[in-house]
Amino acid sequence: MYAIETFNLTKYYGKARGIVDVNLQVKEGEIFGFIGPNGAGKTTTIRTLLNFIFPTRGTAKVLGMDVVKDSVRIKEHVGYLPGEVDYYDDMTVSELLSYSARFYRGDTKRRTADLLEAFDLDPTTRIHALSHGNKKKLGIIQALLHQPRLLILDEPTSGLDPLVQKRFFEVLREENRRGTTIFFSSHILSEVERFCHRVAIIKEGRILKVDTIEDLKNKQFRSVRITFKETAPPTLEIPGVVHARRDDDTLHLLFGGDVNDLIRALSRYQLVSLWLEEPDLEEVFMHYYEKGVEAS
Amino acid sequence: MIPILLRELKCNRRSVILWALSLGLLILLVLGIYPSFVENGGAAADFERYLEAFPQGFKRVFGMDRLAIFDPVGFFAVEMYVIVTLFGGIFAAMLGAGLLAKEEDEKTVEFLLAKPVTRGVVVTSKVLSMVAGVLLFNLLLAAATLAGFEGFVKEEYNRSALLWLLAAPVLVHLVFGAGGFLISLFFVRRRSAVSGSIAVVLMLYFFDVVAVLSERLRFLEYFSPFRYIRAADIVSAGSLRAEYALGLLAAFAVMVGATYLLYGRRDILV
Structure with a gap:
């Protein structure tokens, strides 16, 4: 059984596109990143x-159960x-948490106290007096206090300072170790990269790709930086160059071809230095987006 | 259901009490005038003549053509009944319109609907809290009215007619409360939902007035809840007609039912 499974899930708001034929399979126990720019359909998917x-069309199951029924x-x-x-x-913070707790069976007092301490949130504060970051902490606590099997987080880290983000990811990792599946959307690549097992990329309502973080980064691409003795050529005429950017004597490439082709092509030039690196997700991500633009 | 209901009862408490308090004080004030109004026996005849001079339509709108203003119940009916029904209707419509709309307006609906509750339970809890608010409001006004009669009215009066005058507005208030719920589903913002509901109450009151004044527009009265609980009808018959009471309850049920259906299928976008 999947924690989340969607079948051609489609949502139109009148004529406006929300999501189109989204097929996702999130396994139980994994941390799944859902990434795309604003307006791509992340929140629409979650709200469905x-x-x-x-849904306008298609169906979805969460923990094996139909999302509508x-x-x-x-x-x-x-x-x-x-x-x-x-x-x-x-x-107040504690009033909201006990209101939230009343919707669930079982005792949540202990858990609530632990979470309040972990996030260093004062339970007597009135909600209107909370900063954005503290509201977010409260949101996380109320999402966790009933020990859910699946956590759905929509842009969870936006507006959190780095220290709180760190604590936040620690708590989530701990949850995940206990078996909680985590599905979270983001447009910040680095956090997805650090935190998720697998990732789905969504653009203009459609899923472009679902892959593990490692595969996404490793399988196809290298980030190449070449410093030439003379002025750099605008690009290299070999297969696999996805993206090229020239910067005086330096050429930046996102390269998905055979490294030997690259070396042969470079042998014609006098070089100062050469770097071959694992690209960060951002570069790969940009690639998918640009490819999408060309295709359309 | 219980957590939402308790929460809403607590939220409504203040506005219910404030509305009831201000209208209750007004009732006491007006009833306080009654003794000097009747004592001035000599002036009564003058006043009757003075009333004669009023346009017929005006008198009919306030039921003054059929109600005896020198009778305590008649006095209450002419002076306060419209205010209680109309302002109570506005209060109930505002209450009803705000209960669902505020969750979307304040973006708390995503919190609420992420909890294991059906939308039906959300609607039920909120409608019940509205009903409780309307009942409490009317109980407080009834208490103020009865206290006013106790304190200021020395002669005999038709107690059962008075009780009917206190009970009948409850039905209309419930209809407007349910109408508020239904109307609010067509607005995104709480403020516009509340304004829209008030506008509808005023419009329906206007229908009732126009229907009294114009033969040609008489048909409008059938759409107005106010028409079914006119004070002059209640006082002259001694009670509210059963079919009117049932009709108002049916209107309430239909609107609550429509709210269930529409809210259950609605896309919640905040």
């Missing part, structure tokens, strides 16, 4: 999974952190 909105049962086992966190302004 939680049945805030109804079994929504209530699904939510007993799901924790959700919305992209924009807003809670009842008149409540």
Whole structure:
């Protein structure tokens, strides 16, 4: 059974495109990144999974249950952190958490206390007095206090300072070790890269690629930087050059071809130095996006 | 259901009490005038003549053509009944319109609907809290009215007619509360949902007034809840007609039902 499985999931808002034929399979126990720029359909996908909105076409299952028909049962086992966190302004932190706890079976007191301590959040603060970052902490705590089997996080780190982000990922890793599946959307590549096992790239409502982080980075691409003695050529005429950028005497390439071809091509030049690196995800990601533009 | 209901009861408490308090004080104030109004026996005849001079339409709108203003119940009916029904209707519509809309307006709906509750339970809890608010509001006004009669009215009066005058507005308030829920589904912002609901209450009151004034526009009265609980009808019959009461309850049920259906299928976008 998959934690999340979608079948040609499609959502149009009237005529406006939300998502088109999204097919995703998130395995139980994994940390799955869902990445794409704003407006690509990340939030639409998440809201469909939680049945805030109804699919135009296609279906989806969460923890083996239908997202429309079994929504209530699904939510007993799901924790959700919305992209924009807003809670009842008149409540205090602890009032909100006990309100939240009343919707679930089982005792959450111990867990709530632990999480409050882990995130260093004062339970007596009124919600309207919380900073953005602290609201987000509260959001994470309320998503975790019932020990969900699946966590769905929409842009969880936006607006968090680096220290809190670190703590946040520590808590999530700990959750994951206990078996919680984590599905999180982001447009920040580095955090997806560090944190996720697998990633899906979404663009203009469609899934471009689903891959493991390692494969995405390693399998096809090298980031190449060449410093020439003379002015650098604008690009190298060999197969596999995905992207080239010249900077005076230096040429930057995203290269997906045979390294031997590259070396042979470079033998005609006088070089100062040569770097071959694993590209960061951003470069790979940009590649997919540019390819998408060409295709359309 | 219980957590949401308790939460909403607590949220509504203040506005219910504030509305009831201001209208309750007004009722006491107006009833406080009654003794001097009747004591001035000699002036009564003058006042009757003075009333004669009022346009017929004006008198009909306030039921003054059929209600005896020198009777305590008649006095209450002419002076306060419209205010209680109309302002209570506005209050109930505002309450109803705000209960669902505020979750979307304040972006808390994503919190709420991520909990294991059906949308039906959300609607049920919120409708129940509205009903409780309307009942409490009317109970407080009834208490103020009865206290006013106790304190200021020395002569005999038709107690059962008075109780009907206090009970009948509850039905109309419930109809407007449910209408508020339904109307709010067509607005994104709480503020516009509330304004829209108030506009509808005022429009329906206007229908009732126009229907009294114009033979040609008489048909409009059937759309107005106010028409079914006119004070003059209740006082002259001694009670509210059962079919009117049932009709108002049916309107309430239909609107709550429509709210269930529409809210259950709605895309929640914040």
